[in-house]
Structures are given as structure tokens and as C-alpha cells.
Amino acid sequence: MAAEIIDGKAIAQQVRAEVAEEVATWLEAGHPAPGLATVLVGDDPASGVYVGGKQKASAEVGIEGFDHRLSADATHAQVDALLRELGDDPRVSGILLQLPTPEQVDGGALTEIIDPSKDVDGLTPISAGLLAKGRPGLRPCTPAGVLELLRRHDVELQGAEAVVVGRSDLVGKPVAALLLAQHATVTICHSRTRDLAEVCRRADVLIAAVGKPALVRGDWVKEGAVVIDVGINRTDAGLTGDVDFDGAAERARLITPVPGGVGPMTIAMLLRNTLTAARMQAGEPAWT
């Protein structure tokens, strides 16, 4: 079987166009524009590019941007104060602290003080707790993007065997929780899983979020499975995922490429989360 390729770029574009339309309707109804505040500490070039991309994408859909850039020697207390100020600012619907932060600033601890109703990255303990309990809340963007790709391809999750390789707070755990909420039978694998290949071979839906090029071999993929590769690895051959794409594509029914699969979905879901947060703050029962 030659797999159909899931075009994450096109789906992300669709999501962005939908958010733009919904923002326009929101403004026509007399609401203020949703606002996204990004906080970048230091001058890491890659982080600067990511934040710039998020702000540009926000502006394109009618979200107002608040682009806060602090110098590399900013103190933990300064970032703490800024995040609290943004929490109180009614123009700001969503707050994103770009990680990693310089050493003197504890990014993990600061993520925890973000107002949960503005937690568009979905990484605060409150958001994680709501997800774990199956309650509505703001979901982490990349995992939400994975689910959106599956949804747009009508992948049946109810009762499906889903295997997630990777158990990070950022990707693996939330993806597993989102799949569970869709009634999949979920197995989470990690670096100490025994016979990873055999577990992967059970999967109707196989998600790889590890950060190791081509860890998942083609013959680990069940015939007709759906394979979602979250990995982004910079190798001599360019960007590659965690899945041996050519081998897996011979057996899978649907597969994401790297780049152009999950990657573009992250910003699209951030925009959706920002609109959701604005709705929620206006009293709409819009939590997803």
C-alpha cells in the first residue's frame, strides 16, 4: 500500500482561514479584537524567528499582537511581573512565554503563573489537569494540531489502538490524553519501553514524538495504519522526522511528511486557542 500523504501545510492554512473568518464575525458583533501577547527573553535567533512567525500569523487573522522582548539579562522577577501585568490586561486574551529562557529566568516556574484562562500554549498545571480529567480547557498547540489532522482525515479513533512514542509534557502526554478523550485505546511508550517495535506494530494510529531521526522503522508499521510524525530533527540531509518515511509509507494508509506535516499546525492551533480564550473571557462557553 502506498500511503496518502497528510498535507499539514494545506490543513493549517484552512484552519487559519477559518480563524480569520471567525475573528471577523467576532469583531462585527462588536467585540474587541482578540489579543496575543508573546514574551521573549534574550536574543536566541531561533526563538526570535518563532515569536516573529507567531505574531505575523496573528496579525494575518485579525488578532492584535503584543510583542514583548526583554534583554538577555532580564531578571526572573521582571518576567514574573510582566506576565502578571499581561494577566490583568483586558486587551490580552492569550499569553505565551517563549521557551527556553536564559538561565537566571526559570521558564518552567513562570509558565505556571500564567493566568489559566489566557494559557494559549496549554502548558500550565491547570490546563494539564483539565485535560487529564477530560474537562474543557485550552489544549497544547502541537497535540491539538495532531488531533486536527486526524479529524480532517476522518480517522476513526473510537476503539482504535493508538500508540504514542514519547511521554513529554509538551507532546506525548497531552496527545495521549486527547486520543483517550476520543475513546482510543492508548499505549504510551518511552525510552524504557521493552520491545518498542512490537508495541508499535499493534497501532492503528501511531504517533512518534521522540526527537530521534528514523527511530520508527517501516516494518514497525501495521498495514493500513495512520502514522503521525511529530519529530523535527536537523540532520546533514536536512529536516527529518522520527519515522523512516519511505519504509513506513509502503505500509501506512495515511502518513505525515516532515517538514510539512505536524509542524505548520502548531501556529494554526495557537491562533484558534487565542480566539477561544477571547470568547471564554467574554463569557461564552467556548472551551474546547
Ligand code: NAD
Ligand atoms: P522530549 O525530549 O521532551 O521527549 C522525548 C520523549 O521521547 C521522552 O518522553 C523519551 O522518553 C522518549 N524517548 C527518547 N528516546 C526514546 C527511544 N529510544 N525510544 C522510545 N522513546 C524514546 O521531546 P518533545 O518536546 O516531546 O519533542 C519530541 C519531538 O517533537 C522533537 O523532535 C521535537 O523537535 C518535536 N516537536 C515538534 C513540534 C512541532 O511540530 N511544532 C512541537 C514540539 C516538539
